[in-house]
Amino acid sequence: MSTEPKSDREMLERIDRFKRQVPELAKHNVPWPHFAAAMELVTESNKRLADRIAALERAGNSESVKYSGVWQRKDAYARGAFVTHRGGLWHANTDTAGVEPGKTRDWTLAVKAGKNGKDAR
Structure with a gap:
C-alpha cells in the first residue's frame, strides 16, 4: 500500500486519480487484491474527511473569532x-x-x- 497522504489536498488528489482509473482497472482485469487495496485507501480517506467535517460541524463556527x-x-x-x-x-x-x-x-x-x-x- 502507498504511503499516508501528507495533506488533505494530497488525499483528495489520490481519490480523484483513483476514480479516473477505476474504468481502466476493470478493462484490464486488475487482480482483486490490488483493487481491494485501492478501495481501502479511498474508504479510509473518505472516513478521515467525514470525521474532520463532523468535528468542524460539532464545533460550530469555531474558526471565527x-x-x-x-x-x-x-x-x-x-x-x-x-x-x-x-x-x-x-x-x-x-x-x-x-x-x-x-x-x-x-x-x-x-x-x-x-x-x-x-x-x-
Whole structure:
C-alpha cells in the first residue's frame, strides 16, 4: 500500500486519480487484491474527511473569532476565545478559568495595548 497522504489536498488528489482509473482497472482485469487495496485507501480517506467535517460541524463556527469581553477571574473561557485585559487583546490557547492573561501559557497576547491618544483622560 502507498504511503499516508501528507495533506488533505494530497488525499483528495489520490481519490480523484483513483476514480479516473477505476474504468481502466476493470478493462484490464486488475487482480482483486490490488483493487481491494485501492478501495481501502479511498474508504479510509473518505472516513478521515467525514470525521474532520463532523468535528468542524460539532464545533460550530469555531474558526471565527469569538470575543468574550473583558477578562473576569470568575469566568471560564473556551480554547480559541479572545478577551481584553489591561488594554490588550488575549487569545485562550486552552480551556481556562481563573488564570489571568499573561501569567501562564494558557493565553497569548494577540494585540498589545497602545498608548493613550492626546485626548485620553
